[in-house]
Amino acid sequence: MSRFSKLACVALIGALGATSALAAGKGAAPAANPAFEGLGRAATPAEIRAWDIDVRPDFKGLPKGQGSVEQGQDVWEAKCATCHGTFGESNEVFTPIVGGTTADDIKTGHVKNLQPGSSFPQRTTLMKVATLSTLWDYINRAMPWTAPKSLKTDEVYAVLAYILNLGEIVPADFVLSDANIAEVQKRMPNRNGMTTDHGLWPGKGIGTGKPDVKAVACMSNCKTEVKIGSTLPDYAETAHGNLAEQNRTIGATRGKDINAAKGQPAAAAEKPSANAQAHQLAQASGCTACHGLTNKVVGPGFNEVAAKYKGKGDAEGKLVAKVKQGGAGVWGQIPMPPQSLKDEEIKSLVQWILSGAPAK
Amino acid sequence: MSEHPTRPEGAGQRLGKVRPAPEGFLSQDDIAAVKAGRRDFLRGSFSAAVAAMGAGAAGFSGLARAAEEGDSAILTLPPWSTSLGQGVAARPYGLPSQYEKGLIRRESPGLTRVSGSSVAFTPLQGLFGIITPSGLHFERHHQGWQDIDPSRHRLMINGSDPSMVKRPKVYTMDDILRMPPVSRIHFIECGANTGMEWGNVAVPTVQYSHGMLSCSEFTGVPLRWILEDCGADLKKGKYILAEGADGSSMTRTIPMELVLSDEVLVAYGQNGEMLRPENGYPLRLVVPGVQGVSWVKWLRRIEVGDQPYASKDEAVHYIDLMPNGQHRQYTSTQEAKSVITSPSGGQMLLDKGFYNVTGLAWSGRGKVKKVDVSFDGGINWKEARLEGPVHSKALSRFNIGWVWDGKPAILQSRVTDETGYVQPSYGQLRAVRGTKSIYHNNAIQSWKVAESGEVSNVQVL
Numbered sequence: 001m002s003r004f005s006k007l008a009c010v011a012l013i014g015a016l017g018a019t020s021a022l023a024a025g026k027g028a029a030p031a032a033n034p035a036f037e038g039l040g041r042a043a044t045p046a047e048i049r050a051w052d053i054d055v056r057p058d059f060k061g062l063p064k065g066q067g068s069v070e071q072g073q074d075v076w077e078a079k080c081a082t083c084h085g086t087f088g089e090s091n092e093v094f095t096p097i098v099g100g101t102t103a104d105d106i107k108t109g110h111v112k113n114l115q116p117g118s119s120f121p122q123r124t125t126l127m128k129v130a131t132l133s134t135l136w137d138y139i140n141r142a143m144p145w146t147a148p149k150s151l152k153t154d155e156v157y158a159v160l161a162y163i164l165n166l167g168e169i170v171p172a173d174f175v176l177s178d179a180n181i182a183e184v185q186k187r188m189p190n191r192n193g194m195t196t197d198h199g200l201w202p203g204k205g206i207g208t209g210k211p212d213v214k215a216v217a218c219m220s221n222c223k224t225e226v227k228i229g230s231t232l233p234d235y236a237e238t239a240h241g242n243l244a245e246q247n248r249t250i251g252a253t254r255g256k257d258i259n260a261a262k263g264q265p266a267a268a269a270e271k272p273s274a275n276a277q278a279h280q281l282a283q284a285s286g287c288t289a290c291h292g293l294t295n296k297v298v299g300p301g302f303n304e305v306a307a308k309y310k311g312k313g314d315a316e317g318k319l320v321a322k323v324k325q326g327g328a329g330v331w332g333q334i335p336m337p338p339q340s341l342k343d344e345e346i347k348s349l350v351q352w353i354l355s356g357a358p359a360k
Numbered sequence: 361m362s363e364h365p366t367r368p369e370g371a372g373q374r375l376g377k378v379r380p381a382p383e384g385f386l387s388q389d390d391i392a393a394v395k396a397g398r399r400d401f402l403r404g405s406f407s408a409a410v411a412a413m414g415a416g417a418a419g420f421s422g423l424a425r426a427a428e429e430g431d432s433a434i435l436t437l438p439p440w441s442t443s444l445g446q447g448v449a450a451r452p453y454g455l456p457s458q459y460e461k462g463l464i465r466r467e468s469p470g471l472t473r474v475s476g477s478s479v480a481f482t483p484l485q486g487l488f489g490i491i492t493p494s495g496l497h498f499e500r501h502h503q504g505w506q507d508i509d510p511s512r513h514r515l516m517i518n519g520s521d522p523s524m525v526k527r528p529k530v531y532t533m534d535d536i537l538r539m540p541p542v543s544r545i546h547f548i549e550c551g552a553n554t555g556m557e558w559g560n561v562a563v564p565t566v567q568y569s570h571g572m573l574s575c576s577e578f579t580g581v582p583l584r585w586i587l588e589d590c591g592a593d594l595k596k597g598k599y600i601l602a603e604g605a606d607g608s609s610m611t612r613t614i615p616m617e618l619v620l621s622d623e624v625l626v627a628y629g630q631n632g633e634m635l636r637p638e639n640g641y642p643l644r645l646v647v648p649g650v651q652g653v654s655w656v657k658w659l660r661r662i663e664v665g666d667q668p669y670a671s672k673d674e675a676v677h678y679i680d681l682m683p684n685g686q687h688r689q690y691t692s693t694q695e696a697k698s699v700i701t702s703p704s705g706g707q708m709l710l711d712k713g714f715y716n717v718t719g720l721a722w723s724g725r726g727k728v729k730k731v732d733v734s735f736d737g738g739i740n741w742k743e744a745r746l747e748g749p750v751h752s753k754a755l756s757r758f759n760i761g762w763v764w765d766g767k768p769a770i771l772q773s774r775v776t777d778e779t780g781y782v783q784p785s786y787g788q789l790r791a792v793r794g795t796k797s798i799y800h801n802n803a804i805q806s807w808k809v810a811e812s813g814e815v816s817n818v819q820v821l
Contacts, residue, residue: 035585036585036589039535039539039589040530040531040535040590042528042529042530043516043528043529047516051516051661052661054601054611054663054671056669056670057668060520092473093474111685112685114681114686116683116685125676128675128676128679129675130670130675130687130689134670134671134672134676137611137672138671141609142672145476145503148607149609190687193685193687194675194688195687195689196688196689199693200692200800201615201690201692202618202650202692202693202724203598203616204617205598205599205615206615206668207690212792212793213788213791213792214782214784214788215774215782215783215788216782217730217732217776217782218741219740219741221739221740222740222741223738223739224739226736226738226739226820227787227820228737228806228808228821229560230560231808231816231817231819232561232563233561236564237706239469239470240466240564240568243565243707246462246483246485246567247462247463247707248462249459251702252703252715252716253703253707253708254707254708255462255706255708256706256707256708256814297473
């Protein structure tokens with residue numbers, strides 16, 4: 001057999017293998033190895049170490065290390081407090097991390113504020129989370145918000161120790177480490193607060209496999225009265241923009257004109273104003289991920305920037321340079337990266353910010 | 361001009377549907393006219409159209425005559441019939457018509473405070489069939505979206521310990537695109553879809569109440585084939601962990617049973633092209649029937665293990681608070697659900713008469729078996745027509761004709777899936793799960809039609 005026909009034969013067998021597997025659908029793999037011969041390569045130990053960063057509830061995957069509450073406070077104030085508040089209590093950017101748990105919860109492992117009759121307004125992270133590994137894993141892989149994976153292992157321990165201290169789960173002189181983390185797990189306020197008694201896991205390992213709510217498809221005279229439990233509040237109707245502009249302008253229906261309902265003249269489709277265009281540019285360029293129009297997010301609000309620089313000599317030039325080159329230190333330690341926008345775009349953004357950053 | 365004595369009944373209504381620019385608005389006068397009686401309203405609006413045209417083209421003496429003789433859209437040739445159109449590739453990547461600009465992804469104000477960790481909803485009120493255009497696919501990111509260089513993207517397969525995967529491997533996109541692919545149509549729904557409505561009505565339209573829902577044809581490789589290529593122990597490994605390459609490097613636990621069913625795909629294709637960056641370009645996991653958060657985007661790693669992982673999105677978020685204070689953990693399946701997409705909240709019916717009531721139904725447990733529709737708030741139901749083919753764990757489109765008599769009505773839809781599960785009412789769902797669950801709200805949706813033709817969101821218990 002010539003080399004060519006041998007190759008052709010192999011290719012044919014390969015093709016048949018793949019075809020029959022596809023035709024068979026579920027349950028049929030393409031002819032097992034060597035079907036994917038030549039595809040992929042062995043992962044090196046260093047590659048696996050670099051990416052396999054998950055930590056399980058039994059702490060498998062947790063690297064050795066330690067951090068004190070005090071060290072954690074330093075990291076927290078530099079890198080976390082802008083979003084989460086000095087005491088993890090802030091509700092400005094994200095929901096609070098700390099609050100709502102008690103010494104009694106630490107004893108029982110059930111957070112009382114989750115139970116019927118509680119008037120506690122919100123669910124904080126410490127009220128919900130049952131597994132300490134979750135917090136270590138998440139801080140390590142995703143925090144800080146604008147610079148994920150930048151914390152050193154000991155810093156992750158330290159930040160977590162600080163959070164646990166804010167929740168009064170560990171004392172102020174505590175040093176959290178891989179050696180004692182399992183002991184701290186036993187003090188998590190909501191460690192007994194999870195249940196898998198439900199039918200919403202699509203496998204055998206967890207839960208009951210059976211739906212919890214059973215309805216019947218009755219077809220006629222199914223009830224004697226129609227009880228309306230809730231209708232749309234006025235503020236909710238008008239909070240979502242003009243519904244007339246969110247529907248097609250042909251067909252069986254039109255969107256409701258919210259402005260008409262409010263007694264204002266119907267808004268004709270207009271060209272967006274210069275302010276609206278600048279606002280759009282700020283959104284499209286990712287500026288508003290860190291700067292609110294009127295509130296601090298990660299960086300200062302545009303209103304704060306305007307207030308600080310207004311009337312100062314060459315405020316525009318200074319800010320244009322800042323946007324281009326990036327900066328840090330004026331508003332906090334979190335740096336703003338250099339922005340790659342056209343010069344005239346940066347100029348229009350800066351002028352808009354200095355004018356008070358109106359949304360429209 | 362407001363009198364048309366020679367026109368037969370009905371003709372005015374057809375002409376009246378030619379509405380004056382700007383399209384799509386009912387002015388206060390129009391609304392008052394609708395309330396006073398539909399025929400007058402429509403006749404008035406026709407007159408207004410003529411008047412508007414008269415003002416805009418002063419001196420054109422044919423106008424008045426045209427209005428008497430018929431529709432100016434016919435009698436006066438429009439510019440597109442009397443000019444040269446644009447050349448090919450004027451827009452090398454096609455865009456919707458300028459008249460469709462209202463149907464876009466939108467955020468719900470006040471839902472989240474940071475756009476990088478927010479939601480943009482699909483405009484279900486204006487879509488047809490079952491496929492969501494890729495540019496309108498809903499968005500949910502946990503730490504912003506990235507546009508990843510595919511030549512530098514890698515997929516790693518390894519085990520929670522060496523015995524789980526004999527040959528931990530790394531694949532490039534070149535490798536994955538060389539594997540034999542499958543293409544399948546599936547829905548993806550965020551576990552928090554309709555979550556704002558657990559306690560009471562909170563949003564005006566179906567875009568915000570149900571728009572964390574999309575359906576696409578996905579192309580990719582069954583994950584099992586790749587795990588077998590790595591010598592994974594598919595018996596000892598009862599779970600997999602999927603991990604993203606973005607800043608959040610989101611992780612979720614998925615049961616091996618789903619992988620063994622060959623339904624779980626390592627996907628790169630969406631509706632015939634590559635995934636959009638917002639949807640995970642160049643690689644995402646497709647986990648049919650399971651809430652969207654498990655369909656890890658920008659997929660970089662799969663770990664095979666023998667325990668669930670309690671990741672942030674299965675231990676802090678995506679846990680469902682029950683009335684007794686316990687949180688349900690590892691709730692993944694999206695149970696059967698349906699919604700009428702038109703007529704729906706925030707829309708106005710323009711007239712009495714025939715309407716096609718249309719909507720979507722789906723189940724995370726398999727195929728939709730039937731959809732029933734009620735026009736009286738759930739006292740009586742009629743089976744709607746399902747548009748085929750019906751795919752497993754995909755959206756199904758239903759349609760049913762309805763003649764509106766101008767009286768108040770409450771429209772509902774109710775799906776039954778192939779397992780026999782029937783979509784519950786709010787009363788039935790809350791009796792078991794309370795109102796603080798946030799996730800997995802699949803209650804029957806009700807749209808109230810008022811005499812004015814206005815459709816609004818209400819909850820029937």
